[in-house]
Amino acid sequence: MFEKRNRMVKKIAPLACAVAVxxxxxxxxxxxxxxxxxxxxxxxxxxxxxxTPAPPPAPKVLxxxxxxxxxxxxSVSSSALDDLNRNSPLRPxxxxxxxxxxxxxxxxxxxxxxxxxxxxxxxxITVEGHCDERGTAEYNLALGDRRAAAAVAYxxxxxxxxDRLKTVSYGKEFPFDPGxxxxxxxxxxxxxxxxxxx
Numbered sequence: 001m002f003e004k005r006n007r008m009v010k011k012i013a014p015l016a017c018a019v020a021v022x023x024x025x026x027x028x029x030x031x032x033x034x035x036x037x038x039x040x041x042x043x044x045x046x047x048x049x050x051x052t053p054a055p056p057p058a059p060k061v062l063x064x065x066x067x068x069x070x071x072x073x074x075s076v077s078s079s080a081l082d083d084l085n086r087n088s089p090l091r092p093x094x095x096x097x098x099x100x101x102x103x104x105x106x107x108x109x110x111x112x113x114x115x116x117x118x119x120x121x122x123x124x125i126t127v128e129g130h131c132d133e134r135g136t137a138e139y140n141l142a143l144g145d146r147r148a149a150a151a152v153a154y155x156x157x158x159x160x161x162x163d164r165l166k167t168v169s170y171g172k173e174f175p176f177d178p179g180x181x182x183x184x185x186x187x188x189x190x191x192x193x194x195x196x197x198x
Contacts, residue, residue, distance in 0.1 A: 100150045126194045129171075132185035
């Protein structure tokens with residue numbers, strides 16, 4: 001009987017060992033947490049040069065503020081006055097509401113006009129004073145006169161002879177833009193330059 005038992009133990013022992021190992025492993029695995037996987041390190045980007053900054057926008061230049069192009073006597077000596085005035089190198093000067101003050105934009109236009117007048121020393125100019133449609137006819141005639149006189153005074157301060165400069169005021173009679181809003185009115189508040197002799 002002892003022998004029978006030993007044989008049985010020999011048969012069961014490997015099986016019991018395997019079961020014991022399985023139980024121990026299962027219990028051990030159930031209590032231990034699997035080690036947490038660390039996230040893979042982020043790939044290091046290749047060294048990239050910083051983007052080239054965009055160039056700053058070009059300064060906005062108003063059409064009336066650009067200096068007038070140079071015109072030489074010999075290139076215009078055969079041109080009729082109407083042709084000269086139709087494609088005039090002289091730029092108008094614009095004013096604020098109820099003002100005859102020369103602001104920096106107006107100074108830039110007048111500086112350009114003075115250059116053209118120096119290059120065309122025989123030209124005689126009439127500076128017309130204009131206003132927008134608001135205000136009485138009398139008020140606008142007086143304001144137009146002050147605007148033309150202010151433009152002439154500035155040109156004289158730049159050395160343009162008084163004998164070459166005349167003024168006239170048209171008040172609100174000849175608007176450049178016939179509209180009835182600020183966009184139109186701002187174009188009508190001006191000193192306009194007309195070549196009247198050469």
